[in-house]
Structures are given as C-alpha cells and as structure tokens.
C-alpha cells in the first residue's frame with residue numbers, strides 16, 4: 314500500500330513524529346531524579362530483561378542529529394514530552410539543567426522549522442512523589458500544576474500546542490488495576506483514586522496555565538474501539554468502553570463520569586469527588602487521540618467488577634500482538650467529534666506499529682509498517698469526511714525506544730536504533746513517508 318500524499322489531506326494538515334522523554338532521553342544524564350519507572354524496572358518480573366531508561370537512545374546528547382532526521386523526513390512538527398523527574402527531581406525543586414535541556418531542544422526545533430507540540434507529563438513520576446502514594450494522592454495533582462507552570466514559564470512562548478497528560482487510562486487503570494506499568498498495583502481503590510486524580514491534574518493544569526495567559530491547551534487520551542465477542546454482550550461492551558474511553562473523555566468534555574464506570578468505581582473515589590468535576594472540565598482548545606487497536610470483550614460473570622474479559626481477534630497483528638484495525642481510528646475520531654468535542658481541533662497524537670525490524674544490507678525493509686501507516690492515514694481522511702476536525706497526525710514513534718514493560722524489545726520507530734552502538738538507521742517507512750510528505 315502507498316502512503317496517501319500530503320496533497321490529499323486538507324491544506325495546512327500537520328504531519329509529525331512523536332516521542333516521550335523517559336523512552337528516549339537517557340535518565341542518568343542532566344540531573345534527572347529517580348522516577349517510579351526506575352524502581353518498577355528494578356523489580357524482577359516487571360520489565361523484559363529488567364531494562365530501564367537510564368541510557369535509552371541517549372537523545373539527551375544526540376538530540377541535534379535526531380531533530381535533523383525529523384526535518385529531513387519532511388515533517389512539520391515534533392511531539393515531545395518534558396520529564397517531570399528531570400525538571401523536578403524531588404517532585405518540587407527545579408533542576409535548572411533540566412529546563413536548560415528543553416530550552417535548547419525547543420530552540421533546535423525552531424532552527425529547523427519544526428513546530429513544537431509539548432506533552433507535559435508522559436509517565437515519569439518522581440519517586441519522591443511515588444513515596445507519598447503517587448497518583449493515589451491528591452497532592453500529586455496539585456503539584457502537577459506547579460510543574461506545568463515551571464515548564465511553560467521557560468518554553469511556553471515557543472510551543473504550538475500543549476497537552477497536560479499523556480493517556481490517563483494508562484497512568485491509572487493500566488498501572489493501578491491491571492498492574493502492567495509503574496507503579497504496578499492491582500487494586501481497585503488505588504485505580505479509582507488514580508483515575509480521578511490524574512483527571513484533576515489535567516484540569517488544574519489547564520486552569521493554571523490559562524490563568525497565566527497560555528493558550529492552545531489540551532490533553533492526550535488513548536482510545537480503543539471496543540467490540541463484542543458474540544451476541545448479547547451489550548453490558549460488557551458498555552462497561553469496558555466506559556473504563557477505557559468514556560471515563561476520560563466524558564469528564565474532560567462534559568464534567569461527568571459515565572454511569573457504567575461509576576457502578577464499580579464510585580465507592581472507591583475520593584470523598585467529594587463531584588466538587589472537582591468543574592475543574593476537570595475546564596474548556597480545552599484541542600484534543601489529542603492516541604489509537605493503536607480494538608478490544609473484543611465479553612462478560613465474565615465469575616470475575617469481580619468490571620466482570621469482563623478480552624478475546625484475541627482474527628486480524629493480522631503487530632509485534633505487540635495488537636490487531637491491525639484502521640477502521641477503529643476512523644470510528645473513534647468520528648465519535649469524538651459527534652459525541653464529545655464537536656468542531657474542536659483533533660490531532661492523532663500517536664499511531665504506529667511495532668515490528669521485529671532488522672538491518673539487511675544497511676537498510677530496514679519494513680513494508681508492513683508502510684502499509685500500516687497508509688491504512689491509518691486513509692482512516693484519518695475518512696474521519697474528516699465523517700465530520701471530525703482532524704488537523705494533524707503524529708506517527709509513534711520517531712525512534713525505536715524504551716517500550717516500557719517491554720524494554721527495548723518492541724520496535725515502533727521510523728528509525729532503527731542499535732541499542733549497543735546507538736546508531737540510527739532510517740527504515741523504509743521513513744523514506745516512504747518522506748516521499749508522501751514531499752507534495
């Protein structure tokens with residue numbers, strides 16, 4: 314499949330690549346403090362080969378060459394994140410070296426004509442805050458607003474669009490109920506509190522930044538298209554959809570949590586949670602949508618709430634085992650516009666695939682990834698026709714990187730990284746995108 318050309322999208326459509334701080338920078342450099350990902354990774358059984366982000370792609374030192382690659386790929390914009398543990402190593406005191414790094418990075422984007430899209434928080438919580446309960450503690454949300462202010466005071470003047478938090482569902486449910494990411498808890502009460510506090514952090518962040526005169530503020534949510542396994546699974550679908558999708562988008566856009574989620578979560582939410590809903594729904598200027606796959610669910614009457622289970626689907630899968638289902642992206646973008654955000658600008662802030670890429674005669678022939686991108690670009694165009702105001706698309710990810718609990722095993726990059734030598738080799742998909750973006 315050929316990637317649709319730039320000219321087949323609306324004029325001014327933004328094409329970019331995305332990364333996140335802990336996954337690429339190298340956490341041992343520049344005075345970054347310990348994060349809960351360091352301790353999660355240091356605990357046997359959590360991360361493949363117990364790998365962590367200490368060195369990662371050494372982007373901390375190689376950022377100029379990495380930005381050159383983004384520019385040379387023909388991209389318009391770069392989505393990056395600021396490490397909370399780098400900027401505030403103990404959760405409260407500013408590390409000037411950390412801010413200096415992001416200042417250089419943003420200037421480097423400007424020098425190359427790349428427009429900066431910032432995500433303030435992409436998962437690297439300072440251990441000092443984790444020690445006090447992390448996202449289970451309301452204080453972590455309050456301190457997020459301070460962090461947001463500090464970062465934006467330094468680089469906000471050059472940022473095109475700012476997202477508060479990346480993927481609250483992963484920060485909370487995946488990490489506190491399913492136990493798959495830091496801090497690796499499996500506790501419904503911890504999950505409910507984290508879900509609420511991460512939403513509150515977003516709202517407090519928007520309020521604070523807006524008050525300081527910043528604009529173009531949004532949030533990045535991850536969505537899965539939830540489908541039934543067999544007949545009569547309406548309740549299971551509604552519950553799974555409420556936990557994965559509804560809880561986050563409905564609270565941000567309407568100030569309510571879906572009934573199907575409250576059914577199990579309400580007893581565990583912090584006292585007087587309703588009083589925070591106005592803050593959580595402080596108006597935003599844009600929505601970021603991360604999309605990878607669909608979910609197929611049925612009821613599991615023997616399991617505790619939410620009493621659902623997932624099923625493997627029949628479609629071709631990526632290296633993550635995720636089904637390739639571009640229609641899901643179109644469905645979700647159209648649904649966001651129709652049911653939640655109306656004409657608000659929407660960006661696909663992440664979409665991409667992992668594959669077991671190898672270098673063959675100096676090149677990386679990843680035709681699967683090129684087809685994947687083609688299918689999902691088509692889906693984005695389809696969503697525009699269905700009425701969604703989609704204004705941009707960021708491929709995840711620029712580089713092969715630290716894929717969280719999967720360590721360095723899963724390769725999502727447009728650019729191959731040799732984790733021994735740290736050498737970068739653009740893959741076939743990088744060149745295919747370069748050609749598509751050239752006109």
Ligand code: FCB
Nearest residue numbers: 333479480483709716717
């Ligand atoms: C998303 C994360 C991103 C990356 C991709 C594959 O959930 O935001 O950091 O891990 O998945």
